[in-house]
Amino acid sequence: MFSIRKAVLAALCLYPLGALAADPTPNFNSPDGQYLDWLDHSVKPGTDFFHFANGSWLKANPIPADRSEWGAYVALDLQNQRYIHDMVEKASQDTAAAAGSAEKKVGDFYASGMDEKTIDSAGIKPLQPELDRIAAISSVAQLQDEFAHLTMIGVAAPFALAQMQDFKDSSKVIAVVMQAGLGLPDRDFYVEGGANNEHIRKEYVPHVARTFQLLGDSASVADAEAKTVMALEISLAKASMTDVAMRDPHAVYHLMDVASANALTPKLHWQAVMTGVGHPEIQNFNVATPDFFKAVNDKLTSVSLDDWKTYLRWQLVQTYEPYLSKPFADEGFRMSSVLSGEQQQKPRWQRVLRAEDGALGFAIGKVYVDQKFPPAYKQAATQMVNQIRDALRQDLKTLSWMTPATREAAVKKLDMMELRVGYPDKWRDYSTLQIDRGPYVLNVMRATTFEQQRELAKIGKPVDRSDWDMTPQTVNAYYDPSMNSLNIPAGILQPPSYDPSWPDAVNYGNTGATIGHEMTHGFDDQGAQFDGHGNLKNWWSPADLKKFQVAVKCVADQYSQYTVDGGVHVQGKLVTGEAIADQGGLILALRAFHAQPGYASAKTIDGFTPDQQFFIAYAHSWAMATRPETAKTRVTTDPHPPEIYRTNGVLADIPEFQKAFGIVPPSPMVKKDRCVIW
Template identity: 85%
Template sequence: MLSIRKAVLAALCLCPLGALAADQAPDFSSTDGQYLDWLDRSVKPGVDFFHFANGGWLKANPIPPDRAEWGAYVAVDLGNQRFIHDMVEKASHGTKAAPGSVEQKVGDFYASGMDEKAINSAGIKPLQPELDRIAKINTVEQLPDEFAHLQMIGVAAPLSLQQMQDFKDSSKVIAVAMQAGLGLPDRDFYVQSGDASENIRAEYVKHIARTFQLLGDNQALAETEAKSVMTLETSLAKGSMTDVAMRDPKAIYHPMDVSSINALTPRLHWQGLMAGIGHPEIHGLNVATPDFFKTVNVELTHTSLNDWKTYLRWQLVQTYAPYLSQPFVDEDFRMASVLNGEKQQKPRWQRVLRAEDNALGFAIGKMYVDQKFPPSYKQAATQMVNQIRDALREDLKTLAWMTPATREAAIKKLDMMELRVGYPDKWRDYSGLQIDRGPYVLNVMRATTFEQQRQLAKIGKPVDRSDWDMTPQTVNAYYDPSMNNLNIPAGVLQPPLYDPSWPDSVNYGNTGATIGHEMTHGFDDQGAQFDGHGNLKNWWAPSDLKKFQAAVKCVADQYSQYTVADGVHVQGKLVTGEAIADQGGLILAWRAFHAQPAFVNAKTIGGFTPDQQFFIAYGHSWAMATRPETAKTRVTTDPHPPEIYRTNGVLANMPEFQQAFGIVPPSPMVKVDRCVIW
């Protein structure tokens, strides 16, 4: 389920990250950023620009068997992983690191994860104390205590307790309770009809049963247990909000004091829940999804204690299966392959490195930045960010449909937006985190608890504006509406996406559009509801808001027409914010590119004009092949459109693109009744 931050925090989706089957990243070296071998010149730009720009890449780079998707961003992440792998592996072989030092923790975590012999020998034993704890629950009244305990070790079942900036007062950090507790990726998987959904549910029940057998239960008992888990999770799913509904910040903002929420859901014992997460002083919180908690309250009456305990056992083991012995890892992958189509598991070192990035990401990030991200890169990228903000400011000054009062508020918000590039000014402190050489699963659990405690400790404290949600090595970017800040990690600022030595045409078409995308999120259908201070507040004149909402509907309707594998439709209302950001971001990048003094002398390269280079670079940024299973899962759960539509859907609305390639209607790349916001 969506966390409260994911429900409102807007990120550029770079999709599940992966590697080549041969475990080798492509060579992205280029003197001018032109990847002309990526093109498929048999496809006309005016018919399908995505395949014109990327057909060569797609043919030369089939999806590896251990990947659900494969594309440019994924390959960049692989390069980062290989670079970091060398660092952590060296640390794991070191013997001179001081106990408790970052070097010791980075090295020991990796060593514990790579010690397959010890992991397989231990089996389920490291998790046995947690299983025993669940087994000792004697009454339904004890369940909320276990919910709180599981929350602290990263098992959000059936609820998630977090912190958030108060939507109405962004200077405050408050507690928030969110719906959670589903084993399938989204509530829709439990309620959708059709053969595909029914097949996934059937496979999921088999998967649960096989996992219980790995825990030692006989087949008949395991099958009964699996059905009980599915019954309870289905009830929870039916009580859950849809991802589309959760995109409205007002719909997930219901501040209540503990006495009020106890009256609404008395069986959850909220004061005890707060004490269980280490914060008995909390007397109020945002109950983001009240109807869900009403459902939980009902199930605490109607579902037997034994079934609840079975469910909690399942949620615990499912959460930690990737870090247990090989039978659990294999069974976890078997279900994942049903959902995403992967044919084989990723190499172990990549799986361990991903876990270590979650556990010690900013410690690794400091090492990464010191070795791979020179100050010149940060300076050049920061300059581009400022130039794109200038372009948006000029756009806001001249928008014909925006009245003066709204225009002034929009410009004020933009001027207040904090622009952060590369890495945080203050590095995270891991001194309180215990890491040793094993068991691996306990390192993961301690790291999870450490982060949970760090996050919850923010409640009632001043907002820490130095904190980042993404590590520096992350190949992604995001905008946070409550902070009103834009964040471009160092990991995304490298070839084939960016190089300060490349022509502006390439850098602005690719990374410039990424920057513009995140900046536009401050003014998409979600971001536009927050003011410059990060407060949920209407700053729109009624007439302007009506025009804006009409334009938003145009975008939603456009993307609802698109389909993926087996004719499954994109959810226009789910992807609207990202589609708006894609369109606005590319327009801003194009205007910023044209505003550069160097544009006047920009050269034709490889037979393509500077404007054509710009749009080809944008097309390259979305080079991605996706398995059908993953494509169908993503349109159910992902607020980002499929890559082909992040290319063609945006460009069809952009006359500047059509002029650059001489495209005239009728053409699939020209939307006559185009959607216009920025």
């Protein structure tokens, strides 16, 4: 995801993007969704509520060897993947599917990905034409042409080009260019100290060298090439903004015309780049990270063409490594395991299904919704969404620290928020996407190009408000600040997260908090900078904004005190938005739950009051065990706090929780100086 809008989305979704589950699948059958067998009664609620609510589940469900983490939502995702697996496998065996139909494309893509014999026998051959293109580069002008070409096949090296809604005028879709081009997940891995980063760097260079050897280079040549790649990527990393800095939308918005961009980077010819991606008409675009492009401009001539070609070969192969023969896929996993701690690769069907979700996800989603998401689910979930919006509206109207003018603007934004549940109103058209039964890597490449063309075609046209950034079957949710829309895919609306037949306490504590989380993103430290139309525009009075910023700092400071394995600190400023959304979402869900007609007569179950059931359900949503390697990688790259703090950190700020369980200070579950925003 390379557009600014999608970069923001990555920070405003419920879970880290890209999670895919593994074996085995816990039993999520429950008549009431209580899952009381997850509880560990040896842990006191006032000491560690996360382990009180989830301890027995975690003990009974160790992390599988092919997973970096294992928890309730990850296991739900696997349950979902198995259902979808049956769908696509049947499609792959359907000989009657019409040529060119979405059904045939779904089946052919899966069949090509599962044909290991053909994939292994082909080796690097399907990618050879792309390698030949890189080898033929003989000038800086051709090098820039290759940058554009690689962008269109999903290789963002050394930069990314995509579309976004204009931050200052959300009715417009504009082009955006931004930093990219690193083989490791984040610039910090290249430039920051610490034992973990140094270990990753030490493993990365030999990994690059081994990949070059797979391409046929000798060991000595491959070693030299790996050092070349590392040197160039370090220089790009040094010029890159930090993830924390990029959370400020003002910092990544620099609208320029072609002449101004050329003046910024005289050696990087932007009209040629836009022509190279098929859009010569683009004359204005957002240069999101100007300092990065100044560095790229300098390196166009200070770095030799041979070194650039070495770097581009690496970037191309690394991007497509998972879809090539076994030696390439295994080498890619070898480095991935350094970052994640995974001990073995996921089964092939899961890897192929993940690729297919990106390639044909909405074709799969249409069948999925028809089979698995009845209208009653959509109706019940939509009702919950509306009730949580009512709770936020009431909260905004009664906040003691907010003045009338700001309150009016906040309520207006909330009323304008589009609430989308289940699936899009208009399904994506894949009729022009060519898919066949092989080679697999070319199916992936064509699907990537198709999607990039679809995205860039939006530039200069009216915003398509029917478009979704997550497929309906996704076990996740997101808020889009430029659209001012809340999006709850059908995939997350199933056990153990949700069932319309369950008690309100369970549904509101789990899915209700998810809905509230996404809604609160419209008013977190990022979302609060956008108005109801999705424009980057201040709607706060100076005094209210100052109060809000003090409260935001309280949250950042609180989470900065938390650590993961080895004492590595959470980046409070990186996770602030998600932490605010967690807290706000839970409070809104609780208020909406209390407003239900049946709340007064809700039953105590197995000794737990309705409010206690609510908070246990919330903690269940974060049941997760994480490998140390992944935990340390996530605090560098992930805007979401670790799950234990998404439980304990949030609840320590909630008096209603402490009252429900009779917890009094001093206690780890009672924060002395509470952080209060919504």
